[in-house]
Amino acid sequence: MDQAPKGGYLSCNGSNGRHIGVIGAGMAGLRSAELLLRAGFQVTVIEGRDRLGGRTQQFRLPNGHEVDVGANWIHGAADNPLMELARETGTAVCSFDPMTSLVVDENGNLLPVEEGAEYSLMMWILFEKAFEYSREHTAEIDPSTSLLDFCRERVAEVVPGTDESFQKKRRILLQMCELWGNYVGSPIRGQSLKFFWLEESVEGENLFCAGTYRRILKKIAQPVVEGANILYQTRAVEIRGRSSGGVGVVTADGQTLEFDELIVTTPLGWLKQNLGAFRPSLPDRLAQAIQSIDYGSLEKVYISFPKAFWLTGDRTVNGFCHWLTPAYDLHKNPSRWANECLELGSLEGPNGHATLLFYINGEESSHVTSKVRCLTGPKEREEFLFSFFKPYYSRLPLYDENDPNCQPNGCMSTDWLSDDLAGNGSYSNFQIGLRQGDQDIVTMRAGVPAEGIWLAGEHTAPFTALGTVTGAYLSGEDVANRIIAVHREGAVGGF
Template identity: 40%
Template sequence: MTIAEATGTVIYDPEGGEHVSFSREGHPIHDDVSAKVQDFVWTTISEAFEYSNSHGESIPADKSLLDFVRERVQQTKFSDEEKDLCLDACKLWGAYVGDQADRQSLKFFRLEECVDGSNFVVASTYKRILEHVAKTATKQADIHLSEPVTSIKAPHRNQSTNHQVTVTTTTGTYDFDEVVVTCPLGWLKKNTSAFSPELPPRLLQAINSISYGRLEKVYVTFPRAFWHTPTASDKDNTTKPTVFAQFLEPTYAPHPPHIEWNQECLSLAALPSPHAHPTLLFYTYGESGAEIINSISNFHPSSPEYRDTLNQTLQPFYSRLPGYDAESADCTPTAFLATQWQKDDYAGNGSYCNFQVGVVDADRDIEVLRSGDGIGPVRGLWFAGEHTAPFVALGTTTGAFWSGERVARLICEGRGLDVGGDGVRDDPLPSAGGHIHELNRTGR
């Protein structure tokens, strides 16, 4: 946030727009019922954080967030229909962590609690933020792009008076005094053999224990934002345009029967000028995200097959939005683009870390990932990235940034350099002002 403000990056808080939810049958849920459901969702999420914080030691490793939700919803006096809506809405927590709520560990749910403040979208993209944080490197460093790393040799310092860390890529070999590895957790999981000598056993255990999410995004662009156009019944234009929509466990959208098919989308037409454009950003996750990406992975993004497959998947949803008219050209998509992080080896075949049922020592695992189990000072090998962030910022851009700052300070201090500032903070307190969510998840 501080860098965004300093660089004139335009951010947007989508909370000010109209939020609409659709039932399993595809009908808009009445505002009063929707408000009741959303109040239950966020009250229960808050209670789950508190319960995880207070009872983490005694919570079984196989108990999920959805188990907790089911217990809480049965304690309400809601109708059966309202209870079903509450359960369906709570399942959309999956869009925050990249996997289903029934796979979210309740024991370590507290590790998903984020920095306080509003959720902002980076309306003008991360361009200026990236330029700012990369300024020193792009000015002074020798940067090699498009050279996949195949091995990193980092012997103990006491084995050589002329200690160096050797990095081998597909095109060359380079020697360094220190190496900071910021590869995604998913990449580390599949490439621990790239390090020699072998990484310490406890570090390997931490890498294997923490889960890696499956969030994906699909952008659908139209000639005009028909969902922002006033309808005939709203001649005075008093209704706020739809900014965020949730589609709960749809019976009207064809999908594999064993896969959770909740979807949600954000309107990019609501972004401030000149950054607004008539695009819906769909967030999909877990098995449904995998199903969608697998269906298009063999097609080129410019091919008719790619477009038709995504349209068949998403048309049942965007056609429910206000202003939709099947006969109008404004309601026919002009472009589709989907992330395919699960198919991208360099993204680690996923999105970002999460904490799934079965994990037994996740907080300690993160601390080990953060410290590298002590190999930095003795082998010149350090680890950074969102999976090594302070607990309040795991899986976020803020966390990734903090992790890099932390390692840089440690390296400088180890070489007797005074870099000033606040020193090394393993778990900085949340700062006021909010955070940016557009790295990965709707609330992150």
């Protein structure tokens, strides 16, 4: 969202004389600020960027279409406040049938649609088994056991049999499972089985925000823009609690801001790197919780074409395309990172455009972002991205090296890994070795109310919404509600 002018103070119920500071103007910060304003508090939002939205942001591709560079899904449509906001704002959303996904095997061969659908179905069956096992046995699961360990152990239950063809099916299915990394932002081999149950989301479909999050963000931000004091391009370097002389913030430009309560909605990665900013130091258990939960590295790469060549004729592609641990691209991808993209050509109406959205994570994210970061101009960056992803898009149906419509003509790539305000990464998740993951979340969610320090963000969300935009929104709602309850009877919403 573009920078908005500073607003005055809005008090629907009259000012109650209390002043609340909110660090961060992402979904959690905006939602908490809105509810506090509605309850009659004065609110100052401290935002390090020159815009609102945090990791919810848009970019216009060379083909003229706007895309999300951060959040672009609504996870779990049932009883989801973001789904209601999408309806209110006329934001287009859509679902993709995993049974229509394309799968390219490790040798570069496009599997028949029916076979690819079978592997997609088996992959989700295996993950459902893992969810169930994790829920029921979390107390006894060894913290060092990974989700991949479980998949390897149980794959024979999904693909029974003993001859060579069954062994091949199991290998392909396990390669499909590696795509889970693009869901949580970290490779499956490092994901905790013990706390895999914390990755289950809100009930209902996962919907792609075809119309981008722009209108939803504007709707959420409007009351804050109109009613709060927003300090843009203002970074907090010291966060003070009551016992340090009063609740407040020292900013990078030397300001000292004082409040009655302070909500810190910075990403988990930022908290990990800035524990020393808190005065007094955070309680040991809270600091331990912050350091215990992992922080991901999900990045996006958009590559556009003159025409969605993959949709020509019988519209063979519709949704996701998967390239499994490629052995045919060892020069550019010696680690054989699996790749995945969502094709945007099949989106309905004006939202459709000839673009492939690649999701990458882990070491591949580090490799791609570091390479792009070192290149000096847009032409060089384009050439690198076109070349790096060509082994994958060139295996889509109807690709023709000599057809101009098959030659990419625009791209962009995210780089949250170099963004210190984003905590140099994206999305909390649960890694092997974790021993108290659920209690770590509860501890972060509690904050330090006695010091006037409260935490919010996707890392403090309800268990069914961790690591999602919905979770960030609900966490902001909850923390605002608890502050309201502290200062007077009654609250609005919450969980």
